Amino acid sequence: MADFTAETVTRTVRRWIIPAAEPWGAAAAEIGKAWAVAEGAYRQDYGLADEQPLHDDALRFHVRDAEVVIEFQTETPTP
Numbered sequence: 001m002a003d004f005t006a007e008t009v010t011r012t013v014r015r016w017i018i019p020a021a022e023p024w025g026a027a028a029a030e031i032g033k034a035w036a037v038a039e040g041a042y043r044q045d046y047g048l049a050d051e052q053p054l055h056d057d058a059l060r061f062h063v064r065d066a067e068v069v070i071e072f073q074t075e076t077p078t079p
Contacts, residue, residue, distance in 0.1 A: 008078040014041055015071040026068045035059070038070045045074050 016034040020026035042058055043050065062069040 010076045010078055012074045012076070013071055014038070014045075014073075015069050018068045018070075019066065020063070020068045021066045031068060034070055038072065042072050045072075 016038045018026045018030045018034050038059055039054065042048070042054065043052075048054070058072060060071050062071065
C-alpha cells in the first residue's frame with residue numbers, strides 16, 4: 001500500500017505593466033499608480049486590512065527591455 005498524498009495547485013500571477021521606453025524610462029507617477037493598485041489587489045486577494053503592513057516581499061518589481069512590471073502570485077489548492 002502506498003504511503004503518500006498528492007495535490008494540485010493553481011498559481012495565479014497578477015501583473016501591472018508600466019511602459020519604460022528609452023530614453024526617459026518609466027514615469028514616477030505611473031509607477032506610483034500601478035503600485036497602489038497592485039497593493040490594493042494584494043490586500044484584497046489575501047484578506048488584509050488597509051492598516052496592516054505588507055511583507056517586504058509581497059510585491060515584486062521586474063525591469064524588462066521597455067517596461068517595469070509589478071507582480072505578485074497566489075496559490076489555490078484544487079480539491
